[in-house]
Amino acid sequence: MRERLAHWWLPCACVLCGQVQADVVCVGCADDLLTPTPRCVRCALPLASAGLCAMCRYQPPPFDATIVLGDYAPPREALVLALKFGGVLPLAGWLARELASAWAARRFLPSGDPIDPSTFDGNDKPGLVVPIPLAPARLAERGFNQAWEIARRLAPLVGAAASADLLVRSRSTAPQTGLASERRHLNVAGAFALARHADPRRLHGRHIALVDDVMTTGATLADAAAVLKRHGAARVTALVALRTPAPS
Numbered sequence: 001m002r003e004r005l006a007h008w009w010l011p012c013a014c015v016l017c018g019q020v021q022a023d024v025v026c027v028g029c030a031d032d033l034l035t036p037t038p039r040c041v042r043c044a045l046p047l048a049s050a051g052l053c054a055m056c057r058y059q060p061p062p063f064d065a066t067i068v069l070g071d072y073a074p075p076r077e078a079l080v081l082a083l084k085f086g087g088v089l090p091l092a093g094w095l096a097r098e099l100a101s102a103w104a105a106r107r108f109l110p111s112g113d114p115i116d117p118s119t120f121d122g123n124d125k126p127g128l129v130v131p132i133p134l135a136p137a138r139l140a141e142r143g144f145n146q147a148w149e150i151a152r153r154l155a156p157l158v159g160a161a162a163s164a165d166l167l168v169r170s171r172s173t174a175p176q177t178g179l180a181s182e183r184r185h186l187n188v189a190g191a192f193a194l195a196r197h198a199d200p201r202r203l204h205g206r207h208i209a210l211v212d213d214v215m216t217t218g219a220t221l222a223d224a225a226a227v228l229k230r231h232g233a234a235r236v237t238a239l240v241a242l243r244t245p246a247p248s
Helices: 001-010 026-035 056-057 076-086 092-107 136-142 146-157 181-188 219-230
Strands: 065-071 129-132 168-170 192-194 208-217 235-243
Touching: 001 056, 056 235, 065 092, 076 146, 076 208, 076 235, 092 146, 092 208, 092 235, 129 146, 168 219, 192 219, 208 219, 219 235
Parallel strands: 065 235, 129 208, 208 235
Antiparallel strands: 168 192
16 A cells, blocks of 8 residues: 555656656656567577577476566666665566566466467466575575565465465575576575475465566576476466576
8 A cells, every 4th residue: 555655646766767757667668678579488588589499499497488577688677676786665566567467468378388368268377476585694684585575566466375485595505696507507406495384285286476586597497496396386487577688
């Protein structure tokens, strides 16, 4: 309620261009960010036409599909940097709303292929929304998990429950920034686990929405999705604010 009142009554500066208006992202910048781009259905890498990239065709990741709002590139990276390091929490609400809209616009078959929305029967909803967890030390330092701030606002918009502590970090990892692709995968291998108190029955046969702020190689999402699949999830769709145009 407080965020809704602030949205209607308090002016704010667009985090991308600085224009003072009613929301954290102005209409012009939003239109630019949300311009449809052909992407790999599975990993969301930009493609010449929508479908599956060569890597996902021959070595598919544990997650079944990925929805992103745009590329992690100037000036758009300010969306997640302002949230993660600036504590601009209203951005979490804006990103959640746009991800929910993107979910509604892109329907998926269990195989991961897009389907015609006119034939969609409305049953492809997530059963649970789960954020990528932060390591305890990093959570204590930052004071919040940006993925959870997005996930908890996204869940009611897609008609699902959300769980902040279903997944946990089973070990600390080095920051992914600056690591090459193969090092990223090694860095997060085995880094996630189901929480000890978690009931695996919450996952059995369900479609899980896995939320994060940035996707680079997909290593973090892949390791987390593999844990969810091992404990019974039927399908995992990654919902990510921004995606780097190509793996580093």
